[in-house]
Amino acid sequence: MVQAIYFDGRSTHATRVEAWRDESVLRWRSASDTREWSAPWLAIEPSARVTGVPFTLHLGDGGHLQIDHDALPADWFARHHLVERMVDWLERRWMAALAGIIVVVASLFGLFEYGLPWAADRIATHMPASVENAMGKQSLAALEGRMLMPTTLPPDRQSHLQAVFWRFTNGMPDAPGVRLKFYQAKAIGANAFALPGGTIAFTDELAAALPDDDAFIAVIAHELGHQANRHMLRQVLRSSGVLIVASMLMGDVTSMGGVAAGIPMFLVDSHYSRGFEEDADRFAFDALAGHGIDPEAFVRAMQALERAHPEWKAGQARYASSHPLTAERIARAHAASRRFQAARAPRVASR
């Protein structure tokens, strides 16, 4: 005999009953022994087991029997909901919960470190160039006239830098159709950025801060690295992916939870961005060396940037920053420079 509550599905009247199994029939009768009901065992649909949740035995005619979580005999409906039975077994164990935390952390790490970048890069390789061009135009249109003003560099300085740019990029297989554009950008300060579709925007402030043409080329080489590896498209795809995954995990993009999700999303985006910056730096070191320019020029460019942006030094936080720490970038440039000189030394000596 199992204590249960019977609802006939036609009203909200609750009847306390006792239920028992009689071969292939489930029978139950009211506690006052006045009425008895029955239903074929095979027609009954039990609910899956969840800790603390009463079982509901759906009777097919809309009625149901409600049996307390702990009161259902173990041999009743042992073959129903096999998967959820296993899940329930896990849910009742604190060890499984601990393992669950580890699994969640590990799979989130795997997802954001490998899975999502991989998937986004796959999609990026299938994106037509027109999408990238549209993206570049859109970003430039949003900045031109607001942040980016017409350049005030003297024409001869411009044409000199354009000539240096052209000499460097001409014949570079990774950078087809790149253009260099100068802008005055008081709000942004000394900076340069690569837009999808081939435009490199270079601020007057940066052009003024750089000490020599090789440092200028170092900056250009870094931006070409972004162009060649389609970093902006890939970053956009990745951060869209982060947004989608995060909103699926949090369930709601607009509530307080969504606001809280903004912080980890920002950190993950910055993590990807730092990876791309390192890529672009490596590309720049190789390109400089390939043109016979000592990557030490990159160090001079970084130092010029630092002088132009004293606030960067104070405000750099490793994990929140979109760029690697300047000191690390300089250290890597020094290392690249040493390799460059080591590679050149034997040739010089043999001559």
Next chain:
Amino acid sequence: MLPSLPGGSLKGIQSMHDETMASGVYLPELDVIPARDTTEVHRLRFHGNAGDYFRIWIVNVALSLVTLGIYSAWATVRTRRYMYSNTTLGGSPFDYLARPLPILKGRLLTVLIFAIYAFAGRIAAPLQGVAALMVAGFMPWLIVKSMMFRARYSSWRGLRFYFSDDYGGAYKWYLGVYFLMGIPFLAIVLATAAGHPGIGMLLAFASFTGLYPWIKGNQQEWLVENHHFGGKSFRFDSEIGNYYGVYIKAAGVSLVWFLPCIALFSTAAVLINKGNPQAFNPKMPSPYFILGVYAVMAPAYLGVWTFVHTRMTNLLYNQARLGQYRFRSTLAYWPMLGLYVTNALAVLSTIGLALPWARVRTARYRANHLQVIGEGDLSDFVRDAFAHGEIGATATEMDSLLGIDIGL
């Protein structure tokens, strides 16, 4: 209007001390008729505990991640069943009856739509604008479908809830009325053209404050009156003045919250950035600046949102009626705010692990402050004649992603 929505989201239902009740406007029979003997108070109770719910939640999250989201639909059903079935009225649990497969289908479609939307904005802003307009056009339909889904798969004592497919009403109250909001802007334009921009602003403010509470009140009425249970339809005895009261007070509350917060933040920002004119780089604001904005604005936002939400929820229940039963919602502002603030802090400082605990205590508070009052033992509801066909889950999935604040 379902009393059966403890289901999950941190957005709770809540309000201040029950002065609405004290006034006796909404429950005249309580004061007028000395019917103490026959009038019964049926309390909602929440029996779940954080430990059980945490294990269920973490195991299901882990399985969802490992299966790349496929299992998430089953996870949703299990966690929702836990929350629903642990909420009881008159000793009987609510039941969540949705099946995982439709939820999975709806979820996949939602992800696809959202992915296209998220990416469209990066390529061309007009494209995203078009998409946003389309979403706005579909919003009322989405609300109806979502409400139908929630009602269809919520049951109590073997009877399902039902939400009427009143698309006309949805388009009227969730889209049409917003065109009336054009009136304030029209007022600005006209008055400015006539050379009185000040009067225009005043007119705009007046018509906005005149319209908004009225819209919100009518939305609640529409929502409640389209719900049905046990052969009876929910009725709504709405007093539009209540809504003006809530929003006028809410305006005061936002002043009280935002002014000190903004003052505090500006002083801090000025002090920190002294002698550093380039600190506010608009292209790359420092992460500390962004964090600061969050840290200061979040409590203010939460303070105001909680106030409106608490008061509106109380209005929703306290003006509703089902057969001879009434509802009494006595959510109070300060306890509710305390609940949300501690929840937010706990969830943030445990990187989300406290989420189950937060949900359980919110559900408990909300259940403890909702009562069903009436002459009867709740066993007099009968099966209605509505056709309870299956309803797709896409709308409700989109609704939970976009967080449409339907107000339940």
